[in-house]
Amino acid sequence: MTMGNPGGRRRPPTIHDVAREAGVSRGTVSRVLNGGHYVSPAAQEAVDAAIRKTGYVVNRHARSLITGRSDSVGFLLTEPQERFFEDPNFNVLLRGCTQALAAHDVPLLLMLAGTEDERRRITRYITAGHVDGVLLVSSHSGDPVAEELRAAGVPLVACGKPIGLGSKVSYVAADDRDGARDMVRHLLSLGRRRIGVVTGPLDTPGGVERLAGYREVLAEAGIEADERLVVPGDYSRASGEAGAERLLERAPDVDAVFVASDLMAQGVLTALQRAGKRVPDDIAVGGFDDSPAATAATPALTTIRQPWDRISNEMVRVLLAQIGGEDPAAVILPTELVRRDST
Amino acid sequence: MTMGNPGGRRRPPTIHDVAREAGVSRGTVSRVLNGGHYVSPAAQEAVDAAIRKTGYVVNRHARSLITGRSDSVGFLLTEPQERFFEDPNFNVLLRGCTQALAAHDVPLLLMLAGTEDERRRITRYITAGHVDGVLLVSSHSGDPVAEELRAAGVPLVACGKPIGLGSKVSYVAADDRDGARDMVRHLLSLGRRRIGVVTGPLDTPGGVERLAGYREVLAEAGIEADERLVVPGDYSRASGEAGAERLLERAPDVDAVFVASDLMAQGVLTALQRAGKRVPDDIAVGGFDDSPAATAATPALTTIRQPWDRISNEMVRVLLAQIGGEDPAAVILPTELVRRDST
DNA sequence: CATGCTTCTGTGAGCGTTCACAGTAGAGAA
DNA sequence: TTCTCTACTGTGAACGCTCACAGAAGCATG
Incomplete structure (x- = not known):
C-alpha cells in the first residue's frame, strides 16, 4: 500500500530508486544517463524501463554540484x-x-x-x-x-x-554593410540619384556598418558624396521623423532615403506625408530590419531582412x-x- | 606563494574558506548567510569581513540539493x-x-x-x-x-x-470590466450615443469582461442595446481593420467605437481614414492597453492604461x-x- | 549549589549525483 | 594452462551546503 505524502509534494525518485528497480548499481544508471558508453544492452534496457516506470528526472543540482557545470x-x-x-x-x-x-x-x-x-x-x-x-x-x-x-x-x-x-x-x-549595399543598389536601380540616409547610432557597429555600405555603393556608382544627405538617427521613431524633416530642409531635391531601421522609417514616412511628399513617387524609402513595423507602415516598407x-x-x-x-x-x-x- | 590555476577558471571559495578566514565554523557562516539569527555581533562581523575578503558567493546547487528548493x-x-x-x-x-x-x-x-x-x-x-x-x-x-x-x-x-x-x-x-466602463462613460460624456465596440477574443476573460463593462454602462445610461454595434475581434491589427469596416456597414450612424485593444484600434483608425471618417470629429475611438501603439497612432489614442x-x-x-x-x-x-x- | 533558560557555537550526517578505481567475466593469444 | 585485453559493473568518496543536535557559557531563579 502506497502511503504517499498527503499535504505536500512527494519526494521524487532518485537514481538510487531507478537502480534498485532495474537491478543494477547507481553507476550503471549514471552511465546510461550520460551517453550510455560501456553499458550492456540488457542493462541499458532495464534502466530505460525503470526510468519510465519511476518517472525519474535527474536532479540537476546534485549533478551540477559535482560536475561544476550548471547546464544553463x-x-x-x-x-x-x-x-x-x-x-x-x-x-x-x-x-x-x-x-x-x-x-x-x-x-x-x-x-x-x-x-x-x-x-x-x-x-x-x-x-x-x-x-x-x-x-x-x-x-x-x-x-x-x-x-x-x-x-x-x-x-x-x-x-x-x-x-x-x-x-x-x-x-x-547580420552582414549590415552588405545589407545596406543591397538597399542602396536597389534605390539606384530605380533611377534615384539623390539618395539620403538616416543613420543608426554611430557608437554601434550596426550604425557604422550600414552607413559605410551606403557610402561604398554611392562611391562605386561614381556619385559624389554629399554630406547634406547624411543625417544622424538613433533607431527611434522620433529620430526618424526629425531626420526626415532635416533632410528635406537641407536637400529638398532628395528622391530616396535609406533609413537604418524600420522604426525610424515609420517616422520618416510620417514626416514625408506631412510635408506633402508622395512615397514612392516623389521619394522612395528603404528601411532595415523587416520588423512588424515594416508591414504595418503605409505604404508597406521595402526593407532588409535580418535572419534573426x-x-x-x-x-x-x-x-x-x-x-x-x-x-x-x-x-x-x-x-x-x-x-x-x-x- | 599562490599557485593559482593557470589556463582555467579558479575554483571559487567555499563556505569552508570563509569559516577558516573568519575563525569560526561552517555552521556559523551558514547562519550568517541565512538571516543571522543566533549569531553574536562579533561573529557576524568577522564572517561579513571574510566574505568580502574572499569574494565568496554561495553555491546555489549545493544549497538546493539539501533544501529541496531551487530558489528560482x-x-x-x-x-x-x-x-x-x-x-x-x-x-x-x-x-x-x-x-x-x-x-x-x-x-x-x-x-x-x-x-x-x-x-x-x-x-x-x-x-x-x-x-x-x-x-x-x-x-x-x-x-x-x-x-x-x-x-x-x-x-x-x-x-x-x-x-x-x-x-x-x-x-x-487589471480590472478589465471597470476599465471598459470608464472608457464608455467617457464616450458618453462627450455626447456620443451610437457607441460601437470591437471586442477581444471571447474565449479570454479579458475579452469577456471588457464587453461586459461596455454593456453595463450603456444599460445604466438607459441606452438600448443594439447588437449591430457589437463586432468581434481577436486583438490583432487586422481584425480591428475588418471590425471597423463591418461596423460602418452595419451601423453607418456610429459616432464612437470602443476597441478592446490598442493594436486593433490602430486597424480601426486605418479603416476609418480609408472610409473618409474624421477622428474624433465624426467618430471617437477609444482603445485599451496604453501600448506604444497608442501614442504611435495618428491621432494619438485615448486608451485605458493597465498597470503592468x-x-x-x-x-x-x-x-x-x-x-x-x-x-x-x-x-x-x-x-x-x-x-x-x-x- | 543546583537548576533552568537563553544565546551562541561546533560537529557529523546527508542531500543525489558523478567520478576514479577496483574488480569480474569472457574472449582470444601465447 | 596462463596471461592479456576488452567490455562491463559496483563501490566509496567526494562536491558544498544546511540541518539537527549536542554542548558551552552566561545569567537569573529556586
Whole structure:
C-alpha cells in the first residue's frame, strides 16, 4: 500500500530508486544517463524501463554540484533596456535563443542589468559559475559587464559585433554593410540619384556598418558624396521623423532615403506625408530590419531582412561549442532585400 | 606563494574558506548567510569581513540539493507565442517580473511551450522541482500544462483570470470590466450615443469582461442595446481593420467605437481614414492597453492604461508568498483612463 | 549549589549525483 | 594452462551546503 505524502509534494525518485528497480548499481544508471558508453544492452534496457516506470528526472543540482557545470546559460541584456524591449527584433532573438537552447535541454536565465546594483549582482552571479555561458545583447561600446565577464573567462557570445571588447569574444551578426549595399543598389536601380540616409547610432557597429555600405555603393556608382544627405538617427521613431524633416530642409531635391531601421522609417514616412511628399513617387524609402513595423507602415516598407532565426541559432551553437572548449568564433550571416510598396 | 590555476577558471571559495578566514565554523557562516539569527555581533562581523575578503558567493546547487528548493522561478508562456511576443505588454510584463524577482535575488527561467514536445519537457522539468513556482502567461482557456502543474501542487500565478482552471489558482489582473466602463462613460460624456465596440477574443476573460463593462454602462445610461454595434475581434491589427469596416456597414450612424485593444484600434483608425471618417470629429475611438501603439497612432489614442508594472510586481509577490506556504490569492488592480486625441 | 533558560557555537550526517578505481567475466593469444 | 585485453559493473568518496543536535557559557531563579 502506497502511503504517499498527503499535504505536500512527494519526494521524487532518485537514481538510487531507478537502480534498485532495474537491478543494477547507481553507476550503471549514471552511465546510461550520460551517453550510455560501456553499458550492456540488457542493462541499458532495464534502466530505460525503470526510468519510465519511476518517472525519474535527474536532479540537476546534485549533478551540477559535482560536475561544476550548471547546464544553463544566461541571456544578458545590459544598458538601454527600453530600446531593446520595444524592439520586435529583440523578441524574435529572445524567443529563438530560448527555443534553440531548449532543444539542447539547456534552460535560459533572463538577466537584465539596468541599475548599477543589478549589474554588480549579475556579474557576481555569473562569475560564480551559476551559468556556464552568456548570450549577450549590448550593442553599445565599452560595456563594463561584458569586459568583466570576458576577463573572467566566461564563455560569451554577443549579438552583433561588439565594439571595445578584445577580438577574443565570439559574436554573431547580420552582414549590415552588405545589407545596406543591397538597399542602396536597389534605390539606384530605380533611377534615384539623390539618395539620403538616416543613420543608426554611430557608437554601434550596426550604425557604422550600414552607413559605410551606403557610402561604398554611392562611391562605386561614381556619385559624389554629399554630406547634406547624411543625417544622424538613433533607431527611434522620433529620430526618424526629425531626420526626415532635416533632410528635406537641407536637400529638398532628395528622391530616396535609406533609413537604418524600420522604426525610424515609420517616422520618416510620417514626416514625408506631412510635408506633402508622395512615397514612392516623389521619394522612395528603404528601411532595415523587416520588423512588424515594416508591414504595418503605409505604404508597406521595402526593407532588409535580418535572419534573426538563424542568428539566434548560431549564437546558441557557438556558445555551446565554446562551453565545450572550442575557441571563440565570429559568424556573419547574409541579409535579404524584401521589396514592398515604399520603393 | 599562490599557485593559482593557470589556463582555467579558479575554483571559487567555499563556505569552508570563509569559516577558516573568519575563525569560526561552517555552521556559523551558514547562519550568517541565512538571516543571522543566533549569531553574536562579533561573529557576524568577522564572517561579513571574510566574505568580502574572499569574494565568496554561495553555491546555489549545493544549497538546493539539501533544501529541496531551487530558489528560482519559471516564466511560462504557453500556446500562441506569436500573439504575445508581438504584444508590447508582454515585454513590459516580462521585464517587470524579471526585475521584481531580481530584487529578491531569484533568477527567472524563461520557458516557451510551443510544440507538444516542449510542453512535455517543460512540465517534467517543473514538476521535478527545478523551479519553485511558475509565473504563467496563458490567456486561453483550458490550458493542459497549467492544469497539470496545478494538480501537481506547483505554486502558480497567472496573469489575467484563467478560465477553466479551478478556483485554486492565484492570478493577478487589471480590472478589465471597470476599465471598459470608464472608457464608455467617457464616450458618453462627450455626447456620443451610437457607441460601437470591437471586442477581444471571447474565449479570454479579458475579452469577456471588457464587453461586459461596455454593456453595463450603456444599460445604466438607459441606452438600448443594439447588437449591430457589437463586432468581434481577436486583438490583432487586422481584425480591428475588418471590425471597423463591418461596423460602418452595419451601423453607418456610429459616432464612437470602443476597441478592446490598442493594436486593433490602430486597424480601426486605418479603416476609418480609408472610409473618409474624421477622428474624433465624426467618430471617437477609444482603445485599451496604453501600448506604444497608442501614442504611435495618428491621432494619438485615448486608451485605458493597465498597470503592468504593478501587475508584474504583484505576480511576483503573490508567487513568492505562495512558495512560502501562503494560500492562493486573486489580485485585481485598477486601470486608468488616458485621454489623447482620438476622443 | 543546583537548576533552568537563553544565546551562541561546533560537529557529523546527508542531500543525489558523478567520478576514479577496483574488480569480474569472457574472449582470444601465447 | 596462463596471461592479456576488452567490455562491463559496483563501490566509496567526494562536491558544498544546511540541518539537527549536542554542548558551552552566561545569567537569573529556586
